Amino acid sequence: MEKPKMALYWCASCGGCEEAVVDLAEKILDVINLVDIVFWPVAVDFKIDDVEKLPDGSIVASLINGGVRLSEHEHVVKLLRRKSKIVVAYGACSSWGGIPGLANLYDKEEILKYVYGDAPSVDNPGGVRPREKHVEEVELELPSFLPRLLPLDVVIDVDYYIPGCPPTPEVTWKALEILLSGNLPPKGSVLGASDRALCYECPLNNTKPDKILLKDIKRPHQVIVDPEKCLLTQELICLGPVTRGGCGALCIKAAMPCTGCFGSLDEVIDYGGKAVSYFASILDYYTEEDVERILDRLPDPMGVFYRYTLPASRLRGKIKTTMR
Amino acid sequence: MREVIINPITRLEGHGKIVVVLDDAGNCIKAYLQVPELRGFEKFAVGRHAEDMPQITPRICGVCPMAHHMASTKTLDDLYKVDPPEPAKKIREMVYNIFMLEDHALHFYILAGPDFIVGPKAPKTERNVIGVIKKVGNEVALKIIGMRKKLRKLNETIAGKVIHPVFGLPGGISRPLSKEVVEEARKISDEAIEFAEFTYKIFKDIVLKNEEYVNLITSEAYTHRTYYMGLVDDKNRVNFYDGKIRVVSPRGLEYAKFDVHQYLDYIAEHVEPWTYIKFPYLKKVGWRGFIDGEDSGIMSVAPLARLNAAEGMATPRAQEAYEEMYSMLGGKPVHHTLANHWARVIEIIYAAERFRELAYDPDIESRDVRKIPTAIPDVGVGVVEAPRGTLIHHYETDERGVIKKANLLVATQHNAARIALSVDKAARSLIKGGVIDEGLLNMVEMAFRAYDPCHACGTHTLPGNLPIKIYIYNTEGQLIKTIERF
Numbered sequence: 069m070e071k072p073k074m075a076l077y078w079c080a081s082c083g084g085c086e087e088a089v090v091d092l093a094e095k096i097l098d099v100i101n102l103v104d105i106v107f108w109p110v111a112v113d114f115k116i117d118d119v120e121k122l123p124d125g126s127i128v129a130s131l132i133n134g135g136v137r138l139s140e141h142e143h144v145v146k147l148l149r150r151k152s153k154i155v156v157a158y159g160a161c162s163s164w165g166g167i168p169g170l171a172n173l174y175d176k177e178e179i180l181k182y183v184y185g186d187a188p189s190v191d192n193p194g195g196v197r198p199r200e201k202h203v204e205e206v207e208l209e210l211p212s213f214l215p216r217l218l219p220l221d222v223v224i225d226v227d228y229y230i231p232g233c234p235p236t237p238e239v240t241w242k243a244l245e246i247l248l249s250g251n252l253p254p255k256g257s258v259l260g261a262s263d264r265a266l267c268y269e270c271p272l273n274n275t276k277p278d279k280i281l282l283k284d285i286k287r288p289h290q291v292i293v294d295p296e297k298c299l300l301t302q303e304l305i306c307l308g309p310v311t312r313g314g315c316g317a318l319c320i321k322a323a324m325p326c327t328g329c330f331g332s333l334d335e336v337i338d339y340g341g342k343a344v345s346y347f348a349s350i351l352d353y354y355t356e357e358d359v360e361r362i363l364d365r366l367p368d369p370m371g372v373f374y375r376y377t378l379p380a381s382r383l384r385g386k387i388k389t390t391m392r
Numbered sequence: 393m394r395e396v397i398i399n400p401i402t403r404l405e406g407h408g409k410i411v412v413v414l415d416d417a418g419n420c421i422k423a424y425l426q427v428p429e430l431r432g433f434e435k436f437a438v439g440r441h442a443e444d445m446p447q448i449t450p451r452i453c454g455v456c457p458m459a460h461h462m463a464s465t466k467t468l469d470d471l472y473k474v475d476p477p478e479p480a481k482k483i484r485e486m487v488y489n490i491f492m493l494e495d496h497a498l499h500f501y502i503l504a505g506p507d508f509i510v511g512p513k514a515p516k517t518e519r520n521v522i523g524v525i526k527k528v529g530n531e532v533a534l535k536i537i538g539m540r541k542k543l544r545k546l547n548e549t550i551a552g553k554v555i556h557p558v559f560g561l562p563g564g565i566s567r568p569l570s571k572e573v574v575e576e577a578r579k580i581s582d583e584a585i586e587f588a589e590f591t592y593k594i595f596k597d598i599v600l601k602n603e604e605y606v607n608l609i610t611s612e613a614y615t616h617r618t619y620y621m622g623l624v625d626d627k628n629r630v631n632f633y634d635g636k637i638r639v640v641s642p643r644g645l646e647y648a649k650f651d652v653h654q655y656l657d658y659i660a661e662h663v664e665p666w667t668y669i670k671f672p673y674l675k676k677v678g679w680r681g682f683i684d685g686e687d688s689g690i691m692s693v694a695p696l697a698r699l700n701a702a703e704g705m706a707t708p709r710a711q712e713a714y715e716e717m718y719s720m721l722g723g724k725p726v727h728h729t730l731a732n733h734w735a736r737v738i739e740i741i742y743a744a745e746r747f748r749e750l751a752y753d754p755d756i757e758s759r760d761v762r763k764i765p766t767a768i769p770d771v772g773v774g775v776v777e778a779p780r781g782t783l784i785h786h787y788e789t790d791e792r793g794v795i796k797k798a799n800l801l802v803a804t805q806h807n808a809a810r811i812a813l814s815v816d817k818a819a820r821s822l823i824k825g826g827v828i829d830e831g832l833l834n835m836v837e838m839a840f841r842a843y844d845p846c847h848a849c850g851t852h853t854l855p856g857n858l859p860i861k862i863y864i865y866n867t868e869g870q871l872i873k874t875i876e877r878f
Contacts, residue, residue, distance in 0.1 A: 080429075080431055081454070082450075082451045082452060082453050082454035082455075082457075083453060083454040083455045084450075084451070084453075084454020084455075084457065084555040084556060085454065086454070087454050087455055087555050088454075088555060091544065091554075091555075093537060093541055094537070137430075137431060138429075138430075166451070167448055167451040168431045168432075168433075168436075168451065170436040170440075170448075171431060171432040171433075171435065171436040173436055173439065174432065174435050174436060174438075178435060179430075179432035179435045179436075182432075182434060182435045183430070183432060183434060183435065183670075184663050184670070187434060187661070187799050188656055188786070188797075188799050189655070189656060189659060189660055189661045189672070189799055189801060190660070190661045190663065190670065191660035191661060191662060191675070191679070192661075192662070192663045196663045196664065196665050197663070197665065198430075198663070198664070198665055198666070198667060198668045199665045199666075202665040202666045204413075204422070204424070204666065205413040205421065205422055206411065206413050208411060208424060208426065208666040210426060210666070210667070210668065213430055213668075217431075233451070233556060234454065234555050234556070287441060287443055287793075288443055288561060288566075289443040289468070289472070289561050289562050289563070289764075289765060289793075290764065291764070292762050292764060293566075293567075295566075295567045318548070318552055318553050318558075319552050319553065319558045321552065322550075322551065322552030322553075322558055322559050322566055322567065323559075323566040323567035324552055324558040324559065324566050327447065364792070367441070367792050367794045368439055368440055368441045368444075368794060370439065371439065371440040371441060371444055371448075372441070372444075375444075375448075
């Protein structure tokens with residue numbers, strides 16, 4: 069019997085998702101035995117032409133990581149959508165934009181102006197910028213830098229999500245087992261991770277009181293924590309209560325708060341909004357002066373609460389409006 | 393005029409592309425390596441909490457996240473003017489050497505291995521990781537996989553996550569090491585020494601005994617006479633974690649030695665319209681275009697450059713290997729790009745020896761691993777040697793520690809101009825009279841693989857065979873021939 073075909077692709081990613089797959093270690097051999105990987109630029113022959121030649125829908129599943137940032141990414145993911153039965157957003161960037169999605173707080177021109185002009189080491193008196201079409205001896209083309217970074221499901225229809233920055237090998241393996249079992253959950257499901265908040269699997273959960281009321285908020289560099297005690301009770305912004313479990317509480321085991329890379333639980337529309345509302349509910353603050361004080365204690369709520377999810381949030385990022 | 397497009401270079405981040413331009417006689421007159429990748433980290437860092445940068449910047453590269461994490465953490469020490477307790481510095485440096493060892497070993501065996509271990513002229517079907525396993529044997533292959541797994545697990549335990557670590561904070565690390573972790577680290581460090589020795593033996597037995605390969609290393613096609621840059625300790629020996637930046641000229645003389653705070657006096661970045669990558673060069677020497685030599689500010693970083701820029705290694709076995717390389721290749725500096733693989737093996741030995749030294753240092757058992765910063769933040773600059781070369785972070789903040797400005801000089805960038813030179817030279821030396829054969833693909837592939845370029849983030853990980861497809865167009869823009877190499 070022919071093995072099911074699978075594809076893996078990266079958009080604006082860091083390569084960490086690819087490493088996460090490689091960290092399956094000896095299990096990667098099982099994957100190779102079970103499926104026929106027809107496309108994986110980082111690891112096997114690049115055969116985009118071959119993908120184009122495949123009949124539509126002939127790839128059983130495509131796992132795509134990274135947000136869509138360049139015109140080239142858009143082209144390839146649309147092709148993979150056409151050729152695949154199932155498309156899976158693999159990792160935080162593909163699912164919701166991830167950390168590179170914070171670039172949506174700035175527009176394209178601001179980014180290019182800084183990177184190629186204002187950055188202190190740049191020596192560019194002629195104001196040269198990389199161009200989509202540039203003629204030297206021949207015409208040299210670069211893919212265009214899109215106005216903003218897009219989560220995968222804004223560009224194409226997505227069937228499932230595997231969360232994490234990156235997803236751990238355990239989560240990846242569980243998700244692959246589900247995909248290969250043929251016993252598929254409803255469309256839009258999150259695969260491989262937990263259905264409950266991170267706190268439930270956190271080793272410090274038994275030190276978390278039923279009711280928390282915070283007098284103050286501290287940033288991680290301002291406090292030496294007790295690694296045996298719930299970080300929330302030590303006034304750190306630990307996002308465990310609003311974040312999907314499944315990672316095994318890796319950061320917390322290293323005495324650092326959860327920053328939310330597994331995203332929200334089912335039914336939550338806006339991760340950052342949910343996180344803000346959770347913290348608003350446990351802060352022992354009542355007056356306007358208190359609000360001023362908290363903003364001073366936490367000057368970058370965007371980077372804290374929307375670190376991995378800004379492009380997929382209700383806020384989306386900086387959007388220019390023009391007056392009529 | 394015709395163009396030949398090598399597109400895309402798989403396992404190059406953002407699908408790098410090489411365009412070769414031919415004249416009417418079919419001779420190569422120019423080759424371009426284009427890097428179509430841009431995400432704007434320096435811009436969206438603005439507005440973030442400085443202490444979040446050690447977690448934000450590793451997302452630049454998921455293959456070398458520890459390099460960014462460490463450069464960023466050290467930048468925070470400087471930003472908050474806080475000197476971490478000695479045990480914290482030692483644990484950081486230990487973790488860092490574990491990372492260098494694991495990353496370098498992967499490149500040597502999995503990526504470069506097919507060229508070196510199987511041989512540059514072996515049949516294509518064998519020039520991949522399976523071929524490497526066949527040549528070294530199953531037992532050895534399992535040893536390599538096992539070592540990688542242990543080293544990565546250990547770093548996960550200490551740093552929180554191995555891909556995108558979290559333990560670095562201004563003034564130290566998030567928590568001390570438990571007794572069990574210290575014991576585990578010591579045990580693994582013993583194995584690491586053995587692993588490094590064994591890797592060196594493989595390199596000597598298989599590579600250095602192959603005359604053909606040694607000739608290739610020293611051939612003119614892979615030789616560029618550029619400046620070299622790397623971090624050195626107070627005795628001018630290689631150090632990955634800390635030190636001064638030292639630059640030597642193409643003649644091997646010290647051109648500069650400076651503290652990272654002065655980097656803007658020495659390094660500037662040049663912009664080209666046909667690629668998104670910027671090209672750092674030595675500011676005072678100047679940008680003279682894509683040429684090598686004493687008058688061109690192009691410099692090189694990464695293993696060979698680090699060894700060239702230093703006067704030796706700080707550990708005994710690595711020092712022996714260092715002396716051996718320079719005596720075999722005729723003294724310093726070595727300008728042969730392919731000697732990077734050799735230098736990488738020497739650094740594997742150093743990383744293992746340094747890891748072991750630090751693992752057995754009683755300081756790493758200490759509970760004193762954090763100092764809470766008290767100064768008002770303003771400007772911070774930090775540096776480490778990433779596997780692929782010198783990595784500089786520079787942040788400016790307001791008094792609340794919110795980033796106002798960030799500048800990042802990433803390792804592969806420093807090599808970008810020299811990599812462009814290598815690709816151009818390989819293409820020119822091979823493509824003549826319209827003859828384009830598989831040899832070109834081999835040459836081009838080996839020319840830039842030696843640098844282990846970070847646009848090739850994932851490259852370390854899987855089969856070492858670089859698939860390339862060349863499209864050849866005639867002057868009317870019609871596709872007349874394609875050559876594939878899988």
